[in-house]
Amino acid sequence: DYKQLDKIIVGVCGGDGIGPAITKQAQRVLEYLLKDEVASGKVEFKVIDGLTIERRAEEMKAIPDDVLEELKECHVILKGPTTTPRKGDEWPNVESANVAMRKALDLFANVRPVRIPEQGIDWTFYRENTEGGYAAGKEGVQVTEDLGIDFTIATKEGCDRIIRAAFEFAKANGKTRVTAVTKANIIKTTDGKFLDCFYRIAKEYPDIQADDWYIDIMTAKLIDENRRRGFQVVVLPNLYGDIITDEAAEFQGGVGTAGSANIGKRYAMFEAIHGSAPRMVKEGRDIYADPCSVIRAGAMLLSHIGYTKEADKLYKALDICTVTEKKLVITGRDTGATGEEFADYIMETIERI
Amino acid sequence: DYKQLDKIIVGVCGGDGIGPAITKQAQRVLEYLLKDEVASGKVEFKVIDGLTIERRAEEMKAIPDDVLEELKECHVILKGPTTTPRKGDEWPNVESANVAMRKALDLFANVRPVRIPEQGIDWTFYRENTEGGYAAGKEGVQVTEDLGIDFTIATKEGCDRIIRAAFEFAKANGKTRVTAVTKANIIKTTDGKFLDCFYRIAKEYPDIQADDWYIDIMTAKLIDENRRRGFQVVVLPNLYGDIITDEAAEFQGGVGTAGSANIGKRYAMFEAIHGSAPRMVKEGRDIYADPCSVIRAGAMLLSHIGYTKEADKLYKALDICTVTEKKLVITGRDTGATGEEFADYIMETIERI
Ligand SMILES: CC(C)[C@H](C(=O)O)[C@@H](O)C(=O)O
Ligand SMILES: CC(C)[C@H](C(=O)O)[C@@H](O)C(=O)O
Numbered sequence: 001d002y003k004q005l006d007k008i009i010v011g012v013c014g015g016d017g018i019g020p021a022i023t024k025q026a027q028r029v030l031e032y033l034l035k036d037e038v039a040s041g042k043v044e045f046k047v048i049d050g051l052t053i054e055r056r057a058e059e060m061k062a063i064p065d066d067v068l069e070e071l072k073e074c075h076v077i078l079k080g081p082t083t084t085p086r087k088g089d090e091w092p093n094v095e096s097a098n099v100a101m102r103k104a105l106d107l108f109a110n111v112r113p114v115r116i117p118e119q120g121i122d123w124t125f126y127r128e129n130t131e132g133g134y135a136a137g138k139e140g141v142q143v144t145e146d147l148g149i150d151f152t153i154a155t156k157e158g159c160d161r162i163i164r165a166a167f168e169f170a171k172a173n174g175k176t177r178v179t180a181v182t183k184a185n186i187i188k189t190t191d192g193k194f195l196d197c198f199y200r201i202a203k204e205y206p207d208i209q210a211d212d213w214y215i216d217i218m219t220a221k222l223i224d225e226n227r228r229r230g231f232q233v234v235v236l237p238n239l240y241g242d243i244i245t246d247e248a249a250e251f252q253g254g255v256g257t258a259g260s261a262n263i264g265k266r267y268a269m270f271e272a273i274h275g276s277a278p279r280m281v282k283e284g285r286d287i288y289a290d291p292c293s294v295i296r297a298g299a300m301l302l303s304h305i306g307y308t309k310e311a312d313k314l315y316k317a318l319d320i321c322t323v324t325e326k327k328l329v330i331t332g333r334d335t336g337a338t339g340e341e342f343a344d345y346i347m348e349t350i351e352r353i
Numbered sequence: 354d355y356k357q358l359d360k361i362i363v364g365v366c367g368g369d370g371i372g373p374a375i376t377k378q379a380q381r382v383l384e385y386l387l388k389d390e391v392a393s394g395k396v397e398f399k400v401i402d403g404l405t406i407e408r409r410a411e412e413m414k415a416i417p418d419d420v421l422e423e424l425k426e427c428h429v430i431l432k433g434p435t436t437t438p439r440k441g442d443e444w445p446n447v448e449s450a451n452v453a454m455r456k457a458l459d460l461f462a463n464v465r466p467v468r469i470p471e472q473g474i475d476w477t478f479y480r481e482n483t484e485g486g487y488a489a490g491k492e493g494v495q496v497t498e499d500l501g502i503d504f505t506i507a508t509k510e511g512c513d514r515i516i517r518a519a520f521e522f523a524k525a526n527g528k529t530r531v532t533a534v535t536k537a538n539i540i541k542t543t544d545g546k547f548l549d550c551f552y553r554i555a556k557e558y559p560d561i562q563a564d565d566w567y568i569d570i571m572t573a574k575l576i577d578e579n580r581r582r583g584f585q586v587v588v589l590p591n592l593y594g595d596i597i598t599d600e601a602a603e604f605q606g607g608v609g610t611a612g613s614a615n616i617g618k619r620y621a622m623f624e625a626i627h628g629s630a631p632r633m634v635k636e637g638r639d640i641y642a643d644p645c646s647v648i649r650a651g652a653m654l655l656s657h658i659g660y661t662k663e664a665d666k667l668y669k670a671l672d673i674c675t676v677t678e679k680k681l682v683i684t685g686r687d688t689g690a691t692g693e694e695f696a697d698y699i700m701e702t703i704e705r706i
Contacts, residue, residue, distance in 0.1 A: 189493025
């Protein structure tokens with residue numbers, strides 16, 4: 001329970017690209033909602049700005065040591081997007097900072113809600129966040145110039161803890177069904193293990209219906225308006241979680257509208273699920289970047305640390321601003337609004353509800 | 354050129370579950386369309402019926418030796434679905450027969466078209482069909498009871514040939530864009546290789562625009578009605594191809610409506626992309642199984658071996674029966690029609706167009 005702490009330290013790690021610009025706006029909104037706590041010293045916001053692609057490339061490290069130290073001093077973290085280098089990029093081959101942080105802080109549960117009330121959609125995805133195809137970091141094996149191998153791993157402990165988290169969430173929230181998604185007919189050892197663990201743990205929750213689908217057919221089922229309503233809690237290995245949650249977010253208005261919670265035993269990190277949009281920065285348009293997704297991540301953070309009332313206000317304001325009134329929208333391309341103006345608008349809206 | 358052959362041997366391999374019932378109907382339709390060729394001996398249909406789950410389980414082989422021999426005597430194959438055992442199943446852990454056949458006959462290109470003319474959608478997916486996460490068959494490594502590892506591989510030759518096939522198809526069909534889909538930011542060695550090969554080969558086709566997206570965001574883009582129209586030819590590693598083509602087929606009416614061509618240098622195999630529906634067989638309802646998808650695979654087969662006129666007739670009849678008139682639909686659950694009645698209806702329709 002965070003409220004028991006003398007002081008809750010909230011790290012604000014902007015990342016790079018449009019990250020610093022949008023997390024700054026999210027921080028403004030959170031500080032506004034928690035102004036009494038900030039004034040009394042109960043909550044402290046700590047800006048961590050060393051997680052840039054430039055420093056990561058220079059040091060050839062996914063997370064520079066001093067940044068990792070700073071992160072570990074926080075209780076919860078609000079994170080902006082970080083540029084992920086890839087082969088053929090202008091950047092050297094360092095591991096994704098997202099992935100490195102999930103592993104370094106052991107944030108094993110990536111929780112991504114997608115809600116479209118008017119369509120009866122209320123999904124919560126529990127994506128395993130430390131194993132699968134992501135475990136090896138940048139280390140595949142280039143056997144010869146002509147043959148490359150990558151690995152995917154699954155441990156019993158790793159599978160168990162994410163599956164149990166999904167069932168516990170279902171139980172605590174009155175959900176009646178948990179669905180696993182794998183490709184266990186082909187990726188037999190690791191996905192097979194995931195599925196074994198799933199049905200073993202399911203037995204401990206006799207009141208909750210457990211079923212599973214393959215990832216290929218699952219992408220189709222999410223589109224089928226008659227069947228998709230039936231999904232409630234979905235638990236998936238890392239890569240399938242990555243894929244399905246982007247698809248699912250699209251129904252809600254795109255990855256720009258979704259936030260993501262990365263939760264471990266000790267730390268928790270909240271982030272936008274979109275990228276760092278380096279092009280916008282190059283063109284000097286980062287002040288127009290839409291902070292909506294990272295503000296939504298901020299709302300998840302508030303509710304995680306126990307400020308439920310403030311979180312609810314923020315969710316409501318986000319809904320009013322982005323769905324009902326839709327006055328200022330995505331990236332300001334349409335309206336010319338800046339991220340700062342959007343944050344102002346959110347705060348004004350909170351004021352009047 | 355198949356028409357140069359003295360005799361074209363078309364293998365009809367029913368598989369198991371509803372497979373034999375539906376491929377039988379597809380064969381009836383093809384024999385009807387090629388009745389003169391069958392009469393003259395130019396085309397011979399050869400039923401291959403040993404690819405059942407029972408035999409595969411008994412012999413612990415994905416494809417029994419005699420079946421593989423028979424398959425290799427054919428020029429092209431029409432294949433029904435085969436049950437894929439998985440961990441925890443009633444069946445032992447034998448490799449998927451689909452996957453084994455793709456590898457045994459070196460059918461490296463899995464070509465899956467999705468067309469929705471009224472929405473401006475005309476996509477052709479080129480899925481790599483022999484490597485990636487599928488290459489290892491059932492062989493992962495169970496390091497300890499608690500740790501499992503699976504592999505994914507990519508070879509330069511394997512990437513090059515599917516990518517080249519996609520560009521050649523684009524060129525021959527006046528397409529202006531080829532898109533690669535990977536997760537090269539994470540699965541760096543194999544997907545990185547795929548992407549390297551993609552941009553290297555793209556240089557040989559300066560008139561065709563080449564771009565790439567990550568698989569997660571691609572599943573979202575396919576849903577976005579403004580952006581999806583822009584895709585034309587899409588080339589993907591095996592697993593991503595598996596996932597994306599099921600999603601794409603859903604827009605067209607579901608996996609039940611899509612056919613799939615598996616093409617190699619020497620052999621070609623055409624199949625439905627849905628499963629074997631063992632439940633229907635258990636309940637004695639396999640005569641009601643919808644043969645639409647495997648008949649569509651038959652149309653692809655006809656056009657592959659050069660009987661374009663017959664193929665076009667069949668495509669047209671399928672459109673009339675399933676879209677325009679919609680008299681008899683999926684699995685007969687709605688109308689009580691059997692697969693045989695559906696095939697009759699297709700043939701009557703061909704008669705009158
Ligand atoms: C940027 C990328 C490394 C990341 C992932 O693949 O996990 C992103 O897609 C996400 O879903 O958070
Ligand atoms: C049945 C299964 C092994 C197969 C695959 O994964 O390739 C199927 O989904 C397909 O797309 O043909």
